[in-house]
Every structure is written in C-alpha cells, then in structure tokens.
Amino acid sequence: MTDAGWILSGWAIVLGGIGAYALRVITRGRSLAKQLPDEDKTWT
Amino acid sequence: MLDQQAEMSSGAGSVTSTGTKATRALGIACLAGTALLVFLGLVGTPEDEVQGDSVRLLYIHAPAMWVAYLAFGITALGSVMYLWKRTRSLTWDRVAGASAEIGVVFTAVGLVTGMIWGHLSWGVYWTWDARLTTTSLLFVLFLGYLALRRMPAEPHVRAKRAAILGIIAFIDVPIVHQSVEWWRTLHQDATVLRRDLDVQVDGIMLFTLFLGFIVFTSIYAWLLLHRHRVAVMEDALDEHGLELAIEERRAEGMATA
Numbered sequence: 184m185t186d187a188g189w190i191l192s193g194w195a196i197v198l199g200g201i202g203a204y205a206l207r208v209i210t211r212g213r214s215l216a217k218q219l220p221d222e223d224k225t226w227t
Numbered sequence: 228m229l230d231q232q233a234e235m236s237s238g239a240g241s242v243t244s245t246g247t248k249a250t251r252a253l254g255i256a257c258l259a260g261t262a263l264l265v266f267l268g269l270v271g272t273p274e275d276e277v278q279g280d281s282v283r284l285l286y287i288h289a290p291a292m293w294v295a296y297l298a299f300g301i302t303a304l305g306s307v308m309y310l311w312k313r314t315r316s317l318t319w320d321r322v323a324g325a326s327a328e329i330g331v332v333f334t335a336v337g338l339v340t341g342m343i344w345g346h347l348s349w350g351v352y353w354t355w356d357a358r359l360t361t362t363s364l365l366f367v368l369f370l371g372y373l374a375l376r377r378m379p380a381e382p383h384v385r386a387k388r389a390a391i392l393g394i395i396a397f398i399d400v401p402i403v404h405q406s407v408e409w410w411r412t413l414h415q416d417a418t419v420l421r422r423d424l425d426v427q428v429d430g431i432m433l434f435t436l437f438l439g440f441i442v443f444t445s446i447y448a449w450l451l452l453h454r455h456r457v458a459v460m461e462d463a464l465d466e467h468g469l470e471l472a473i474e475e476r477r478a479e480g481m482a483t484a
Contacts, residue, residue, distance in 0.1 A: 184269075184274075184280045184283075185274075185279055185280045186279075186280055186281060186347050187280070189281075189343050189346065189347055190269070190280060190281065190283050190284055190343075191269075192343065193284045193287070193288075193339070193340045193343045193344070194265070194268070194269065194283075194284075194287060196336060196339050196340065197287045197291060197336045197339075197340055198261065198265075198287075200332065200335065200336045200339075201332065201333075201336065201446060204329075204332045204450070205446075205449075205450060205453075208245075208450060208453050208454050208457055209244070209245070209246075209453060211457050212244055212245035212453060212456060212457045212460070213243060213244050213245075215457060215460035215461065215464060216240075216242060216243045216244055216245065216460065217243055218464060219240070219460055219463055219464060219467070220240045221240030221241060221242050222240075223459070223460060223463035224240065224242045224456070224459070224460070225456075225459055226245070226247055226456055226459075227240075227242045227247075
C-alpha cells in the first residue's frame with residue numbers, strides 16, 4: 184500500500200475519534216445514572 | 228443486596244447505565260460492521276486506477292460527512308418540532324442537541340480525513356475551495372450552536388434560542404452539498420449522492436463504500452440513543468439541584484424567622 188502511514192493515520196483518527204467520543208458519552212451516562220433514581224431514567 | 232440498598236438510599240436506582248438490550252445488540256452490530264469495514268477498506272479492495280491507495284480514505288470520509296448531514300438534519304427537524312406549538316417538548320430539544328454534538332464529531336473527522344486525502348491527491352492539506360470553506364463554516368456554526376446550549380438559561384428559553392440557531396445553521400448543509408456544482412471547485416463532484424442517481428463506483432469498492440454508510444449510520448443511531456439519555460439525566464439533575472436549592476432557601480428562611 185502506497186502512503187500507508189497517511190491512510191492508516193486517517194483511519195485511526197476517524198475510528199479513534201468516534202470511539203473516544205462514544206466512551207465519553209458512556210462514562211458520563213454511568214456517572215449520572217449513579218446520582219439519579221430510576222424514575223428519571225425514562226428508557227427503563 | 229446490601230450494596231443495592233445502599234445505592235437506593237443514596238438516591239441512585241438499580242439502573243446504572245444508558246444501555247438497554249436493544250442498544251447493546253446495536254453496539255455489537257456496529258463493532259462487527261466496523262471490523263468488516265476496516266478489513267475491506269484497507270485490505271479487501273483494490274487500489275483505484277486514478278487515486279491509487281488514497282481512495283481507501285474515501286470509505287470513511289464520505290460516510291462521515293453523510294452522518295454529519297444526517298445529524299444536522301435531525302437537529303433541524305428537532306428544532307422545528309420544538310418551535311411548532313403543537314409538538315413543543317423538551318424531548319425534541321434534547322434530540323436536537325444530542326444530534327448536533329454527534330454531527331460536530333463526524334464533521335471534525337470528515338474534515339481531517341479530507342485534509343489527509345487532499346495532501347495525497349492535491350499536494351496541499353487545505354485550500355479555500357468552496358466545498359472546504361462551506362464545510363468548515365458548518366463546523367463552526369454548530370460549534371456555536373453547542374456553545375449557545377451551554378449558556379445558563381431557563382430550559383425553554385435555551386431550547387428556543389438553540390432551535391432558531393439550529394435551523395439557521397442547517398441552511399449551510401445543502402450549500403455544502405451543492406457547492407461542487409454551484410462553484411468551480413478543486414473538490415471532486417458527488418460520487419454517491421448524485422441527482423442522476425448514477426453512482427460512479429463499481430463492484431467491491433461500491434459495496435465497501437455502502438457498508439461504510441450503513442455502519443456509520445448505525446453508529447450515529449447508537450450514539451444518539453445514548454447521548455439523548457445522558458441529556459435526559461443532565462436535565463433531571465439540574466431540576467433536582469434546583470429543588471434542593473429552593474428547599475435550602477426555605478429552611479434558611481424558616482431558621483431566620
């Protein structure tokens with residue numbers, strides 16, 4: 184593969200960026216869920 | 228059991244995350260789809276006759292920008308639904324806000340992959356081309372939208388301000404998409420979302436590109452569900468905090484009287 188470094192970096196940035204954002208959303212959700220009663224969690 | 232009782236007495240319930248069976252199943256499907264996309268995008272497809280291996284960036288760049296369009300479209304829809312008196316609800320405001328945040332993430336990664344592709348194909352990371360300029364404007368507009376949402380205000384005041392800005396900012400989405408037709412640009416014409424529906428890719432490369440669209444759209448749906456639930460809890464926590472503050476003030480008032 185020519186320009187493999189650039190191409191792999193591009194993929195890493197996309198998947199890493201989306202993965203990091205997903206992790207942030209999940210950890211924030213867990214942190215908030217511990218502070219609230221189940222009545223406030225409308226998806227349950 | 229004791230732990231559960233302790234959690235309940237401290238105000239927390241038995242539900243400790245934003246996940247459900249459905250979101251877990253969707254999450255697993257997203258991971259499997261991403262693994263297949265990585266394999267096909269980096270190994271299982273041939274290089275392009277004209278672009279060479281840099282075409283491999285387009286399997287993630289185009290889907291990322293599609294999700295950005297979709298996310299900002301949902302923000303605009305949520306904003307309209309909030310402003311329309313018949314459907315006015317903070318749920319629409321939360322959907323709009325959650326979707327805009329995801330849209331900004333996908334626009335950012337779309338811009339970065341576009342810059343790397345530009346470096347390999349044009350020899351420059353950035354040029355003030357119509358497509359690139361309108362896309363960066365879109366990014367800044369929705370960053371402003373997110374900043375506006377963080378300004379302290381009564382929930383309905385915040386929702387109304389955000390809805391108006393969300394609709395105004397969305398106007399840039401069709402401008403971004405049409406920019407390659409309206410102005411002479413360095414950026415190539417649309418490959419998939421074409422008015423004549425004549426997709427300019429074939430075989431396994433087309434399959435990989437469409438897989439990218441499906442996987443990224445599924446990831447968007449998964450993120451939106453979780454981010455919306457986080458927004459529900461953030462608002463609930465604000466409300467509880469307000470109730471607590473009012474109770475404290477009342478107690479203070481009673482004590483001084």
